[in-house]
Amino acid sequence: MPPNAGKYRDRKERLPKLFHDPANPKQPEADIPVINRNDFLALDEDAFASKGFPNGRFDxxxxNPPWADRSSKRIAQRFMQEAPRFLNSAGIGCLLLPTKILHNRTDAFQSTWFTEITPExxxxxxDYRKLLFEDAKTPAIIVRxxxxxxNLARHTMEFTAPKFNRDGLGKGVITIDPLARAWIPLAELLxxxxxxxxxxxxxxxxxGTRRDRRFLKLLLSLPSLSNLAGKPKEGKRWIKARGFQQDTGKTGNPKLPWWNERHLYTDAEAPVWQSGVICLREDDCEAVGDRFPSLSRSPDKRIYKGPMVLISKESTKVAYCDxxxxxxxxxxxxxxxxxxxxxxxxxLAAYLRSGLAKYFLFHTSANWGVERDKVHxxxxxxxxxxxPEDDFIAPDAAEIIGEIAEKVRGLGNRLQAEFQQMPRQASLFGDQEDSNKGINPKQWQTxxxxxxxxxxxxxxxxxxxxFGLTDQERILVEDTVTVFIPSATPGNWGACPPTLDPAGKAKVAPYDKKGLCAYGDTLVDTLNGWAEDEGSSCRIRAEVGADGKIDMAMVTLHLGESTADCRQMSLSDSLAKALKRYHETASQKINPLVYERDILFxxxxxxxxxRSDRLLNWTRxxxxxxxxxxxxxxxxxEDP
Structure with missing residues (x-):
């Protein structure tokens, strides 16, 4: 709004010219240059002085800095750095930015920028990337x-991450569930x-919820895989490396391959990898032939020697190879x-495929659940x-490793025996049945x-x-794998992620059989367990109920000296409608956001x-x- 705009409105005069384009001599000079066409990054600090704005600064x-793809991170960073120069002291800035500004190796930038301004x-x-910005190649954040x-020691900033919800589709609003809001201490970030x-x-x-972050903190305190695996020159116990790169003609110094044409070769696009292979066999591979006549550089031969763990580029497929x-x-x-x-x-191969590994990587890697299902x-x-010799691990850790290895080898032996009993065919790398041999590769891989x-x-x-996981930690892992990962970043408004299902109609275990009682039993068991640990005689039992017509659910806990199995209760129409009105009244709407109230009394x-009857609100x-x-x-x- 230009200064003194009110006088034009009151006098019903034509508004002044606001657009200023110094590079276009044909453009009439602006009366008040509110809209400037210019290179923001090239402006000096006095660019707006003496143009109707005190001190050339704004309140x-x-x-929306120019960014469209994965390579524009640095441009957005420069806008973040320059914007404060044109703000009054304590002025407010609000920028639409690529998520990678915070997620992709920008620690040095963050450690500086977040000490110069106060993030609010x-x-x-x-989760709305493909829904709000149809052609966006990367997800967005808004930073105010x-x-x-x-105050570096005491300041906290609000972090809100709304999960996909169709409720506001017709009204043009985004619903923010209670768990979508958190407050991050600035000291923790720095x-x-x-x-x-x-x-x-x-x-x-x-x-991640508060309980997840507590569990992740514990996992991050344990010795990591990086203690064992490193680049060939680092001299660690294991070597980690990417495979060779075919020469594209850009290096000007191509290298010849060191192998012969009969050397075995595999890649993650082969049908065997689509079958979820855990233990690669020689007959899963092909002769390399002459498909790579030149390489961009000479690779270290050690990275191709078994035993090894092969990991796809996205780290979503893992197999052992001996x-x-x-x-x-x-x-x-x-x-x-x-x-x-x-x-x-x-x-290690079996572990990297486990629910625990998926849990950890989903909650800590930059892209998975944000942009692409990729883990660097x-x-x-x-x-x-x-x-096994480290602390905080099961006393029988070595035996567990042996048991898992035996199970994997047992599967390999079974598959080998079954394969040898089948009629031979020319190749298992296609997807068409060989009518002469009677083998269907698709059926074999399935x-x-x-x-x-x-x-x-x-x-x-x-x-x-x-790892000595408790029952509560297993719940966190299982919910992430079965509910949250499949629900992240839907591709269109018609998507049906597990989080949107009513708790009583969920299709994933254990909610498919227990409905709201999965939540109720977990809540009761946890509280009663803590009460017992404290030596208290107080016990809790739960009743649960939902009304599908108005999308509301209620859980009532009864405090006493005895407990019982979770019991279903019916909500009367009058009670259900009252709960709906109470919930709507308690929620806060700040267009285009609706902050749902978490009601517990x-x-x-x-x-x-x-709460609303969505599985997101009623998980274990x-x-x-x-x-x-x-x-x-x-x-x-605090809880125990």
Missing amino acids: CILG KVLQLA FRNSAP AAARSEAAPIVWKQHLW FDVLFSGSFLQSITGPKEDAELLLF LRELLRIPFPL HRKSLTFALQAEIDPLIYRY FDGNRIHII TMALNDAARIYGEIVGK
């Missing part, structure tokens, strides 16, 4: 800040930036070790990987995939035992919890967080 700057709010729009130095871990802080708050094999860096990377570590590497190798190396997934289901509990010896993870909140209210201290 507020709203901006960060709105993460990753004040042009003043922050400390992480000094350790090159600022992206982890932001990522943990995207889908023989030498070639692979391209466009598709695969490896962690190789000496033959005496074969069993440990086999355990450097992020993978952060994963906790303590050895069969192999089902056996591999069944084996992983047997291995996961052993992985949990190796005490009523004598009862506790009522009221939510029950653990609610248990901590209730415990704090009753006992007056």
Whole structure:
């Protein structure tokens, strides 16, 4: 709004010319240059002085710096650095930026910028990337800040990450569920930036709850895989590296391959990798032939020697390999070790495929659940990987490694026997049935995939035992894998992620059979367990109910000296409508955002919890967080 704009409105005069384009002599000179066409990054600090703006500074700057793809991070950074120059002291800036500004190795930038301004709010729009910005190649955030130095020790900033919800589609609003809001201490972020871990802080708050962040802190304190695996020149126990790169003619100095045409080769696009292979066999590979006549550089031969763990470029596919094999860096990377570590590497392959590994990587890697289902190798190396001799690991850790290795080898032997009994065919690398040989490659890979997934289901509990996971920690892992990961970053408004299902109609375990009682049982078991640990005779039982017509659910906890199984209760029409009105009244609307109120209140010896009937609000993870909140209210201290 130009200065003194009110006088033009009151006098019903034509508004002054506001657009100023100094590079266009044909453009009439602006009366008040509110809209300037110029290179923002090239302006000096006095660019707006003597043009109707006191001191050439503004009270507020709203901006959408030019960015469209994954290579524009630095341009956006410069706008963030320059904007405060044109703000009054304590003026407000609000910028629409690429998420990579906070997520992708910008620790040095963050450690400087967040000490020069006071960040107030960060709105993460990753879940709405393809819905709000149809052609966007990268997700967006909105950062609001004040042009003043922050209190580094005490300041906290609001972080909001709304999850996909169709409720506001017709009204043009975005619903923000209670768990989507968190407050991040600036001191925590800056400390992480000094350790090159600022992206982890932001990522943990995207889908992670308070209980998740507590668990992740424990996992991050354990010895990591990077202690064992490093680049060939680092001299570590294991070598990690990407495969060779085919020469594209840009280097001007192509290298000849050192292998012969009969050398085995594999890549992550082969059908066998689509079957979820856990243990690669020689007959899964092909002869390399002459497909790579020249390379961009001479690779270290050691990275192709078994035993090794092969990992796809996105780190979403993992397999153990005990023989030498070639692979391209466009598709695969490896962690190789000496033959005496074969069993440990086999355990690593099984572990990297486990629910625990997926949980950790989803909550700590920059891209997964934000932009692309990709985990960089450097992020993978952060994963906790303590050895049997380390502390905080199961006493029978070595035996667990042996048991897992035996199971994987057993599957390999079974598949080998079945394969040898089948009629031979020319190749298993296509997808068409060979009518002369009677083998259908698709059926073989489907069969192999089902056996591999069944084996992983047997291995996961052993992985949990190796790390000594509690029942509560297992719940966090399972909810992330079955509910949150499949729900992240939907592709269109018609998507049906698990988080939007009513709790009583959910399709994922254990909600498919227990509905709201999965939440109720977890809440009751957790609170009663803590009460028993405290020596208290108080016990809790739960009743749950939902009304599908108005999309509301309520859980009532009864405090007494006895407990019972979770019981379903019916909500009368009048009660359900009253709950709906109460919920809507308690929620806050700040266009285009609707902040849903998290309603939990005490009523004598009862506790009522009221929320929209979406699985996102009634997971077992939510029950653990609610248990901590209730415990704090009753006992007056943090949960155990």
